[in-house]
Amino acid sequence: xxxxxxxxxxxxxxxxxxxxxxxxxxxxxxxxxxxxxxxxxxxxxxxxxxxxxxxxxxxxxxxxxxxxxxxxxxxxxxxxxxxxxxxxxxxxxxxxxxxxxxxxxxxxxxxxxxxxxxxxxxxxxxxxxxxxxxxxxxxxxxxxxxxxxxxxxxxxxxxxxxxxxxxxxxxxxxxxxxxxxxxxxxxxxxxxxxxxxxxxxxxxxxxxxxxxxxxxxxxxxxxxxxxxxxxxxxxxxxxxxxxxxxxxxxxxxxxxxxxxxxxxxxxxxxxxxxxxxxxxxxxxxxxxxxxxxxxxxxxxxxxxxxxxxxxxxxxxxxxxxxxxxxxxxxxxxxxxxxxxxxxxxxxxxxxxxxxxxxxxxxxxxxxxxxxxxxxxxxxxxxxxxxxxxxxxxxxxxxxxxxxxxxxxxxxxxxxxxxxxxxxxxxxxxxxxxxxxxxxxxxxxxxxxxxxxxxxxxxxxxxxxxxxxxxxxxxxxxxxxxxxxxxxxxxxxxxxxxxxxxxxxxxxxxxxxxxxxxxxxxxxxxxxxxxxxxxxxxxx
Numbered sequence: 001x002x003x004x005x006x007x008x009x010x011x012x013x014x015x016x017x018x019x020x021x022x023x024x025x026x027x028x029x030x031x032x033x034x035x036x037x038x039x040x041x042x043x044x045x046x047x048x049x050x051x052x053x054x055x056x057x058x059x060x061x062x063x064x065x066x067x068x069x070x071x072x073x074x075x076x077x078x079x080x081x082x083x084x085x086x087x088x089x090x091x092x093x094x095x096x097x098x099x100x101x102x103x104x105x106x107x108x109x110x111x112x113x114x115x116x117x118x119x120x121x122x123x124x125x126x127x128x129x130x131x132x133x134x135x136x137x138x139x140x141x142x143x144x145x146x147x148x149x150x151x152x153x154x155x156x157x158x159x160x161x162x163x164x165x166x167x168x169x170x171x172x173x174x175x176x177x178x179x180x181x182x183x184x185x186x187x188x189x190x191x192x193x194x195x196x197x198x199x200x201x202x203x204x205x206x207x208x209x210x211x212x213x214x215x216x217x218x219x220x221x222x223x224x225x226x227x228x229x230x231x232x233x234x235x236x237x238x239x240x241x242x243x244x245x246x247x248x249x250x251x252x253x254x255x256x257x258x259x260x261x262x263x264x265x266x267x268x269x270x271x272x273x274x275x276x277x278x279x280x281x282x283x284x285x286x287x288x289x290x291x292x293x294x295x296x297x298x299x300x301x302x303x304x305x306x307x308x309x310x311x312x313x314x315x316x317x318x319x320x321x322x323x324x325x326x327x328x329x330x331x332x333x334x335x336x337x338x339x340x341x342x343x344x345x346x347x348x349x350x351x352x353x354x355x356x357x358x359x360x361x362x363x364x365x366x367x368x369x370x371x372x373x374x375x376x377x378x379x380x381x382x383x384x385x386x387x388x389x390x391x392x393x394x395x396x397x398x399x400x401x402x403x404x405x406x407x408x409x410x411x412x413x414x415x416x417x418x419x420x421x422x423x424x425x426x427x428x429x430x431x432x433x434x435x436x437x438x439x440x441x442x443x444x445x446x447x448x449x450x451x452x453x454x455x456x457x458x459x460x461x462x463x464x465x466x467x468x469x470x471x472x473x474x475x476x477x478x479x480x481x482x483x484x485x486x487x488x489x490x491x492x493x494x495x496x497x498x499x500x501x502x503x504x505x506x507x508x509x510x511x512x513x514x515x516x517x518x519x520x521x522x523x524x525x526x527x528x529x530x531x532x533x534x535x536x537x538x539x
Contacts, residue, residue: 039082039533045070046215047530050272053118053218057106064099064106064117068162071119072096075165075216083197083533087210089124089188090132091165099162114275116160121220123208124166124188125173126150126263127252136254137171137185139401140394144382150252151284152221152263159279164217167207173228174204175256175369177406179469182206183232186402190464193236194531196497199461200470202231208266209236213531219276220266225256225365227458227477229264230489234457234501237491237528239273239518241265242477244508245484247293248277249284255376257368258289259429260361260481268528270490270519274300277511296509306523308516310342315450318348323459323474327500330493331456334502337524338454346448353435357482360435363428370414388415405466436482445507452517453479453505457489460498480505488518491527496537499529 045053045067056062072091079085092098102117122128125136127146135141149157156163168188174180182203183191191206193199194214201210205222209232212220222229224242233240241264248263255261265276281297284290321331339345374387385391392411395402402408417425444450458475465471480487485508492502502521504514522528 039078041077043070043074043215045074047268048215048218049269050114050118050218050275054114054116057117063103064162065096065103067117068095068099068119068164071164071217078194078214079216083192083194085194085210085214086168086189086191087207087214087216088121089137089166089168089185089207092130092132092163094130095119095162095164102160102162105160112158112160113279115156115279118161118219119164119217120156120161120276121164121167121208121211121217122153123169123205123220123222125169125223125254126153126166126221128153128163128166130163132166134166134254135187136173137169137187138391139186139398140385140391141380141383142187143384144380146252146380148252151249151286151290152280153252155279155282156221161279167205167211167220169205169207170203170228172411173223173225173254173256175225175365175410176408178409180406181464181466182470183464184405184466190466192464193461194533195237195499196461196534196537198463198536199498200235200464202227202235202458202461204228205232205266209233209238209240212236212238212266212268215530219272221263221276221280222266223253223261223263224477224481225260226361226481227475229266230477230487230501230503231458231475233266234489234491234503235461235499237494237499237531239265239267239270239491240489241273241277241511242480242487243277243281243511244296244486246287246289247296247486247509247511248280249282249287249290249293251284251286255369255372257365258372259364259368259432260484270488270515270522271301271304273488274304274515274519298512300512300515303512303516304519305516306520307342308520309338312343312451312517313449314338314343314345315349315444315448315453316345316347317351317453317455317476319350320455320474320476323456324495326495327456327459330495330500331502334454334492334521334525337521341520341524346450349444349448349450349453351440351444351479353440354478356435357432357440357478360428360432361478361482363424364432366410366414367417367420367422367425367428370417371420406469432482437484441479441483441485441505441507451506452514455479455503455505456492457501457503460495460500476503476505484508486511486514488514490518490522491529492525493527494529497532497534498537
């Protein structure tokens, strides 16, 4: 594939790897590469939680280096070879050295927190001030690495996380063409669903969700403007959190629209997602929207109560449950589980102004993309392009690599627009905030005295089709995305081997409450199932 580390050389790199002892001066014991290269071969860290990894490091069963190496071997077996998931676009060549330094700290009695020594993957639109690229999947941004860490990356490093690598994505976070193929980028190729390989992983955070579903790392960071965290998380059977806009800094992230952009966690459990959110959340001087984040964040792990749904008023959005009869059946079963957990249902409720929200969103995204991308590109020296206009021309010049599958009509439409002082933009933004917030979610929740809305996240994964593009047939991500409010998707079952998720949506800054509800639901349904890497849906 395209990783920057040679796996053939790993045994030599591991001459000093410590399987036991947790001390930099202990006798080295190299890890042997796995002999079984089949996708379903036993994996020592299968479904391992962050707490489990910490327990094993504390008990000196593993070092951070050993854990990092095992995930590197897993990536080599499943991402580069075997089913070739194409989830990881680049390996951090410093990952083992970072892990070694963190092992030394642990041996000296310094443990930074629950992420100390834990490997984390980042979506390839998040800046890292190291040798790795930040390209948004585009060959036009391959050149010099970013000059500074994104705000959230600095927080991860301070917390002791091992930055393992970057994940593939829908190129430009799926804001390039109206007929695109999710999970494809010119730099990384097509990411594949680990559940059924000919199915689409959704996007744009395709690689982040697939990597966690396939146990290529402990945790991943994704980004969303509308659906890019929750859709891939749901169709790949993992937990995804789309936070309130401003809870997590966006500095150093390739943007689409600041009014909706956010980063968020992807994990195999609500607990791990909550833990990662607690590290990511916080104020950053480089992102004005985050300046109140320290006041709004809390200890999210304390919210994880199996009884959190008792007496909670849950709004049931039936109008979003008719995507697919089998999804509707899974939704009905989930509603029953919510009742078992003590929730009080308000069934049904209806969200107003959805057409007006959709129309305003398209205008806002187009205007903000041009302005925010130009501002981001100004921070990147040595790139082949320095503006949206130059990007469009670069793509046309390199059409064989960039435009072979689909075009760039969204880029071209955005380039034709004016700035953020245009009357059309100001009116669209005002309409979006009114219809999505005041007359939308806020009004609905106030009218029915609702604590949380629950709705299927989206349909099961469709067959990847590079000729016609995505066959997306319905989803609920826009409800929270357009309002800038939080949502959490949790596995609720499978439809013919394909995972489907349930979304919990609430008002601004309600992450802690939503995590409690999601955790209580997760404990009742226990719907997370590891992938089987099937070639297609069995008949």
